[in-house]
Amino acid sequence: MRSTCLVLALAMAHAAPALADDPIPNDRMLGLRPPEGATVLLGDSMTSWAKADGQATAEWPVVDGVATVAKGSIQTKDKFGDFRLHVEFNVPYLPDQKGQGRGNSGVYLQGIYELQILDSHGLKPQDNDCGAIYKQIVPAVNACKPPLQWQTYDITFRAARLEGDKVVAKARLTVVQNGLTIIDDKEISPTPGGVGGVKEGGPGPIMLQDHGNAVQFRNIWINPLSR
Numbered sequence: 001m002r003s004t005c006l007v008l009a010l011a012m013a014h015a016a017p018a019l020a021d022d023p024i025p026n027d028r029m030l031g032l033r034p035p036e037g038a039t040v041l042l043g044d045s046m047t048s049w050a051k052a053d054g055q056a057t058a059e060w061p062v063v064d065g066v067a068t069v070a071k072g073s074i075q076t077k078d079k080f081g082d083f084r085l086h087v088e089f090n091v092p093y094l095p096d097q098k099g100q101g102r103g104n105s106g107v108y109l110q111g112i113y114e115l116q117i118l119d120s121h122g123l124k125p126q127d128n129d130c131g132a133i134y135k136q137i138v139p140a141v142n143a144c145k146p147p148l149q150w151q152t153y154d155i156t157f158r159a160a161r162l163e164g165d166k167v168v169a170k171a172r173l174t175v176v177q178n179g180l181t182i183i184d185d186k187e188i189s190p191t192p193g194g195v196g197g198v199k200e201g202g203p204g205p206i207m208l209q210d211h212g213n214a215v216q217f218r219n220i221w222i223n224p225l226s227r
């Protein structure tokens, strides 16, 4: 009887549903398909993406749905207000590089807020590491996987609110990285290096940064949210 109970208890523990936030980075958002109404931004081509001029189609190579950073930053041809965005990324292993030279890229939300991409596995979170809003928000936990592994960002973005030309409410952001909430409904301000000509409040494109490292992307989709 006792051993039966033990087996049952073990079976139940094994079958228990995942907690809302598992304590370690995980794969539960990997391969997430776009919901109805979402737009696929990166499937098997770059047709949704433009070069820095916002016009000519981006030239990042795409092989089997995987795009690799090359020839400059790119931005979506479309612009967005409030949205839910799914991004999968993979940073290269660059053991000879340090700090900001190690697998650097970034996802610029509405073209003006950089959610950093970097090889930050195992580090104490800082405001310029992977998962940070660059030089502004430190991720709550380090949810980074080692380089050469696919990682996920699941982003909920609410644009700044304006009255006339005046910002009356900052943009708000929630980010889940590899299944862990790293930024929970925080106010954000624009960061350096984004798309020119976009004002707080938007609308603005999604920009992927070329910082000189061969970071890879796949399965990117966006679902506009009603205000």
Ligand code: MG
Residues within 6 Å of the ligand: 104, 105, 106, 114, 116, 117, 209, 211
């Ligand atoms: Mg960056």
